[in-house]
Amino acid sequence: MAAQAGVEEPGELSQFSAEYTSAARRSRSIGLGKGVAAYAALTIFALIAVVPFLYLLSPSFRQSYELFSYPPKWIPHSLYLGNFRTILHETSYLRWALNTVVFATSVTAITLVIDTLAGYAFARLRFPGRGALFALVLATLMIPTAVLIAPLYIMISRLPGWTHSGINTFPGMIVPMVCSPLGVFMMRQFISTLPEALVEAARLDGASEWQIFRKIVLPLMKPAIVVLGIFTFMAQWVNFLWPLVITTTNDMKTLTVGVASLQGQFVTNWGVISAAAVMTMGPVIVIFLIFQRWFVQASMAGALKQ
Amino acid sequence: MTSTVSPEGAWDELTLSEAEYRRAGARYRHRRSARAYLFLLPYVIPFLAFLVVPAFWSIWLSFNQGGILDSAKYVGLANWRSIASDTELTGAIKNTGIYAIEAIALVFTLALVLAMLLNRYRKGSNVFKLALYVPLLAPAVLVGLIWQFLTNFDFGFINLILNALGFSRLNILGSGTLALLTIVLAEVWRGLGFWTLYFLASLQNVPEELLDAARVDGARGLQRFRRVTIPLLRPMLLFAVVIAIIANFQVFDTVYVLTQGGPYESTSTIVWFIWKRLFQFQETGQGYAAAVVLLAIILVLTAISFWILGARRRRRV
Numbered sequence: 001m002a003a004q005a006g007v008e009e010p011g012e013l014s015q016f017s018a019e020y021t022s023a024a025r026r027s028r029s030i031g032l033g034k035g036v037a038a039y040a041a042l043t044i045f046a047l048i049a050v051v052p053f054l055y056l057l058s059p060s061f062r063q064s065y066e067l068f069s070y071p072p073k074w075i076p077h078s079l080y081l082g083n084f085r086t087i088l089h090e091t092s093y094l095r096w097a098l099n100t101v102v103f104a105t106s107v108t109a110i111t112l113v114i115d116t117l118a119g120y121a122f123a124r125l126r127f128p129g130r131g132a133l134f135a136l137v138l139a140t141l142m143i144p145t146a147v148l149i150a151p152l153y154i155m156i157s158r159l160p161g162w163t164h165s166g167i168n169t170f171p172g173m174i175v176p177m178v179c180s181p182l183g184v185f186m187m188r189q190f191i192s193t194l195p196e197a198l199v200e201a202a203r204l205d206g207a208s209e210w211q212i213f214r215k216i217v218l219p220l221m222k223p224a225i226v227v228l229g230i231f232t233f234m235a236q237w238v239n240f241l242w243p244l245v246i247t248t249t250n251d252m253k254t255l256t257v258g259v260a261s262l263q264g265q266f267v268t269n270w271g272v273i274s275a276a277a278v279m280t281m282g283p284v285i286v287i288f289l290i291f292q293r294w295f296v297q298a299s300m301a302g303a304l305k306q
Numbered sequence: 307m308t309s310t311v312s313p314e315g316a317w318d319e320l321t322l323s324e325a326e327y328r329r330a331g332a333r334y335r336h337r338r339s340a341r342a343y344l345f346l347l348p349y350v351i352p353f354l355a356f357l358v359v360p361a362f363w364s365i366w367l368s369f370n371q372g373g374i375l376d377s378a379k380y381v382g383l384a385n386w387r388s389i390a391s392d393t394e395l396t397g398a399i400k401n402t403g404i405y406a407i408e409a410i411a412l413v414f415t416l417a418l419v420l421a422m423l424l425n426r427y428r429k430g431s432n433v434f435k436l437a438l439y440v441p442l443l444a445p446a447v448l449v450g451l452i453w454q455f456l457t458n459f460d461f462g463f464i465n466l467i468l469n470a471l472g473f474s475r476l477n478i479l480g481s482g483t484l485a486l487l488t489i490v491l492a493e494v495w496r497g498l499g500f501w502t503l504y505f506l507a508s509l510q511n512v513p514e515e516l517l518d519a520a521r522v523d524g525a526r527g528l529q530r531f532r533r534v535t536i537p538l539l540r541p542m543l544l545f546a547v548v549i550a551i552i553a554n555f556q557v558f559d560t561v562y563v564l565t566q567g568g569p570y571e572s573t574s575t576i577v578w579f580i581w582k583r584l585f586q587f588q589e590t591g592q593g594y595a596a597a598v599v600l601l602a603i604i605l606v607l608t609a610i611s612f613w614i615l616g617a618r619r620r621r622r623v
Contacts, residue, residue, distance in 0.1 A: 038423045039430075045420060046437035049499065052452045053440065055463060059455075118349035127342035133350070140357050142608050144556045146577040147597045150584055151360035154373050176356040184349060209341045238445040240559040241577070245585065256445045260563055263451075274455065277448050284443045292436055299439070299500050300507035 053281060060084070060275035064268065083275035091265070092250050093276065096258035103173055103243070103254055104236040110178045111232045112225055119187025120213055124199055134188070137181045149245045152176050156246065168252045173243065177236060183228050190224040191217065223297075230291075230298045237284075255280055361601075368598040371591035374584065385591035395596055397571055398579040399603070405490055405575065406554040413494045414546070417501035424502070425509045435506075438499035446496065450563025453492040454479070482572030485565050489573055492560050501546070508542040509535070544615040551607050555600070576600050 061079045087093045121127070122134050156166035156176070166172030194217065202212045243254040253261070259276050266272040288295055368385055370378040389395050420438070424431045441449065456463045457478040465475040478484045512535055520530045536543075558577040561567060567574035567582070576596065584593035 035427060038427050042420065042423055042427070042431075042434045045416070045498070046434045048495070049438050049441050052456060052463075052495075053444075055455065056452065114349040114352070117345045121342045121345035125338070125342035125345060127339040130342075133346075136358070137353065140353075140361070142552060142604055143357065143361050144552070144577070144597075144600055144604055146556060146558070146580050147364050147601045148357070148360045149581075150367060150374070150590070150594060150597060151363040152356065154378075155356075155360065157374075175352065179349065179353040179357050181353075181357075209345070213345070234443070240445060240447055240562070241581070244562075245581075256447045256559075259445075259451070260447045263563065270455070270458075270461075273451060277451050280448060281444055285440065288440070288443055289436070292439075295439060296435055296503060299442075299503040 053285075056274040056277050056281075059270050060278045062271055064271040080271075083271040084279065086266075086272050087262075087276055087279065091262065092253070092258065093255075093279065095251055096253050096255045099252060100237060100254040100256070102170060104233050106170070106174045107177045107236045108229050108232045110174070111180065111183050112229055114178065115183035115187045115228065116218070116221060116225065117213075118184050119191050120217055122184065122188040123191035124196075124217075125209065137184055140181050141185075145241055148176075149241065153245055168247050168249050170252075173246050173252070177239070177242065180232070180235075183232060186228055186231075187221075187224065190221060194220055226294050227298045230294050234298075364594065364597050364601070367594040370594065374590055375588065381591065385595040389592050389595045389599070392592065394571055394574065395576075395579055395592075395599070398574045398576050399599075401486060401573060402555055402557065402575045405486060405557060406551065408487075408490045409493050409497075409554050409557075410547070410550045412490065413497050413501050414550070416494070416498055417505050420498070420502045421505035421509055424506050435499075435503065438502050440499070441496045442499045444496065446493075446559030447563050449492050449496045450560045453488060453495075453560075454564055457488055479565060480569055482569060485569060485573050489557070489560050489564060492564065493554070493557060501550075504542075504546060508539050511542075512538050540615060544611065547615065548608055548611050551611060552604055555604055555607070576603075 060083055061081070063080055063082065122130060153167070156172045159166050198216055199212055202216055207215075238256065239254070240256045240260070243257045244260075247253050247257060250258070250261075259280060262273055262276055367373065367378065369380060369382060371381050371385065372378050420434075424434060444452070457465075459465060459475060459477050462478075464478065469475055476484065478488055516534050516538070517530055520534050525533065556577050557575050558581065561573055561575050561578045565573040567578050577600070580593050580596045580600065582593075583589045583596065
């Protein structure tokens with residue numbers, strides 16, 4: 001049909017346009033059907049992602065024994081706050097939260113500083129062994145944390161020259177976590193996309209490398225720094241194995257380790273356990289919604305530029 | 307150097323001799339390198355101290371016992387012989403392998419599909435992206451708690467649905483295969499947001515013009531996907547697979563909270579085995595050796611991934 005374009009008679013043209021219209025109409029309804037199916041699928045998965053959290057809201061406001069009633073009543077007639085009170089008074093939840101904030105923030109701050117410096121060196125400064133060193137940094141990406149926990153534990157518990165053990169201390173917890181190779185990789189990739197001309201011009205003008213770094217490169221790196229900051233913070237917020245190993249006293253545990261220990265303390269007290277989950281996720285979700293653009297960027301940044 | 311007035315003399319004074327030139331160049335290069343090292347030092351020192359040295363140390367430790375509560379004792383190959391006959395470790399390796407295959411396959415398929423949908427239907431996609439992202443914010447511990455809730459025999463969501471549909475309730479965490487499947491689903495549920503966004507960003511890197519050109523040439527949807535999208539995505543796919551393998555072989559948090567390796571070690575994973583041996587049972591020797599085994603497995607798998615996903619380029623001309 002389409003091959004008969006270039007036809008002269010009006011009769012043939014109107015027949016062609018009629019068939020074209022019905023074909024277009026058919027493809028539009030197929031398109032509509034596909035669209036509906038697509039949005040339905042997306043909605044289903046979005047619900048699957050979010051509903052389990054909502055599922056926790058109800059038990060947290062009720063007493064545990066009520067959960068076992070069948071059929072289960074979803075809407076509690078009165079909001080029972082006892083679970084939250086139990087957590088605040090009978091566990092070290094607040095202390096855990098503080099520990100986690102200190103831990104995650106410190107690791108993030110230190111990581112940002114040293115990673116930007118090192119990233120600039122790898123991207124724009126020339127020195128012997130640059131390629132080899134960077135390759136070494138990348139290679140360590142393959143080293144699982146589980147391999148490191150034993151040596152690190154031994155190292156920290158018996159610091160050379162110190163009488164006290166570094167276990168259950170903040171520096172002991174924080175410092176080994178600042179050398180993730182991913183941050184250096186990201187910073188280097190980002191800095192190498194910055195125009196060389198700027199740096200060259202500054203060099204010609206006689207600026208020292210430090211000045212170049214501080215006044216020219218750093219301001220340009222703000223988006224990358226935010227992304228790496230969020231990335232690192234979330235990674236340490238969620239960190240479980242390392243805090244589990246390096247803290248043994250209740251006072252020094254992070255939220256992840258502490259909440260996990262609640263399972264032993266409140267074995268089937270689902271009210272308390274779900275209240276703990278709500279308390280932990282609540283602020284995070286709020287922060288996430290406020291800064292959502294940066295979070296989404298942080299994830300997608302991993303895909304850009306290999 | 308004495309100053310002269312004539313132009314020739316001035317020229318001599320301003321230019322360097324051959325030797326002076328070479329020395330100045332070397333001095334400059336040394337100063338330049340020194341500056342670079344200053345920038346690097348704050349990172350490289352912790353890097354060496356807390357990454358490189360422990361990595362090699364752990365290999366040395368695998369030939370020792372003790373060290374955590376007391377000082378380490380060299381025992382030669384004793385640890386290696388002990389884990390070679392340990393069925394729990396081989397079970398853990400098998401479980402981890404099964405888990406990783408299932409989890410990666412499932413999450414990549416779902417994430418690719420969702421990413422393609424989000425790429426094509428952009429209106430309102432932000433809401434979906436945010437919703438998918440939320441599980442990522444939860445520590446694996448919370449994910450474990452949530453899924454313990456969901457799979458609870460009495461009031462878990464899954465059993466409630468089964469009951470409503472007329473089936474009998476399942477003791478999900480009490481059955482070996484179902485428990486492992488729960489861990490898979492929990493981790494897939496958690497990671498789906500990240501991988502969807504990752505593939506979405508990758509897909510957006512595929513230039514529209516190429517796909518349009520293919521469409522004009524008559525290529526249908528699936529063909530366009532196979533011949534245009536996938537080849538262009540291959541470096542990102544390789545990166546994704548490597549990262550996914552490295553991450554999934556270290557699954558631990560969910561196991562700790564959901565199943566504690568049970569029932570009867572059917573959900574015991576490699577890292578779980580290592581942690582239990584090192585810090586619970588104080589059988590440090592086995593723990594050290596198992597850690598090195600884990601390291602070796604990951605290195606091998608990474609190498610294989612690079613080989614498989616890199617070799618095609620050579621075959622295809």
